[in-house]
Structure formats: C-alpha cells, structure tokens
Amino acid sequence: MICVIADLRIKAGSQDEFFAAARAMLAATRAEPGCIRYDLEQNIEDPEHLTFVEEWETRDALAAHFKTPHMAEWRTASEPHLVDRNVKILHVGDVEVL
Incomplete structure (x- = not known):
C-alpha cells in the first residue's frame, strides 16, 4: 500500500473557490482503480x-492517477x-498492530 500526505497552503479567502474546484476531482479520483x-481535510x-x-x-x-484528465484539470484550477x-509518498511495509 502507498500513502500520500500532501500539505497545502492556499491564499487567504480562496477556500470557497478551492473547494469548489476540488469537488469533481475528488469524486473522479475516488472512482479510480487502486484508490483506497x-x-x-x-x-x-x-x-x-x-x-x-x-x-x-x-x-x-x-x-x-497523476496522468488522468481530472488531475490535469485540477492542477490548472488549483x-x-x-x-x-x-x-x-509513504511506502507502507511493516505495520505493528496493538
């Protein structure tokens, strides 16, 4: 399994436009093969x-995922x-379960 943590800082006051642009990309990405x-957040x-x-x-x-049309659109919009x-990008190998 691969985990990705992407921290972003956006311009003040741009949250509404940013999230509006993200909605279609989020839905399309969640439907991709291999997306868990x-x-x-x-x-x-x-x-x-x-x-x-x-x-x-x-x-x-x-x-x-990086090569999909919705990601290209997202890059431009964001x-x-x-x-x-x-x-x-975290390559998960060994996990200890408590």
Missing part, C-alpha cells in the same frame, strides 16, 4: 492549511490558489 482512500485552526490524505493499492495506481505544497 482520497480525502481533503481543512485545519480548523488554520483554514488556509489543507491536507490530502490518500491510500493507494500500488505505486502504479498512484502513477496512473494553481491560482496555492501558496505552498509539500507532498510525501
């Missing part, structure tokens, strides 16, 4: 700090709102 989880104390939390079956499924972004 794809959520967009907003920090309640800092509304310009957003986090995508993703889980993918394989790295190939994630790579295919770009004017972005201030900063930090993306981490």
Whole structure:
C-alpha cells in the first residue's frame, strides 16, 4: 500500500473557490482503480492549511492517477490558489498492530 500526505497552503479567502474546484476531482479520483482512500481535510485552526490524505493499492495506481484528465484539470484550477505544497509518498511495509 502507498500513502500520500500532501500539505497545502492556499491564499487567504480562496477556500470557497478551492473547494469548489476540488469537488469533481475528488469524486473522479475516488472512482479510480487502486484508490483506497482520497480525502481533503481543512485545519480548523488554520483554514488556509489543507491536507490530502490518500491510500493507494500500488505505486502504479498512484502513477496512473497523476496522468488522468481530472488531475490535469485540477492542477490548472488549483494553481491560482496555492501558496505552498509539500507532498510525501509513504511506502507502507511493516505495520505493528496493538
């Protein structure tokens, strides 16, 4: 399994436009083969700090996701709102269960 944590900072006051642009992309991504989880979270104390939390079956499924038309549209629509972004891809190997 592959996990992606993408922290974003958006411009102040752009939340409504940003989330409006994200809705179609979120729905299309959740329907992709290999997508286990794809959520967009907003920090309640800092509304310009957003986090995508993703889980993918394989790295190939994630790579295919990056090439979809809805991701190309999303990049164009979200770009004017972005201030900063930090993306981490976690390759889950060994998990201890308590």
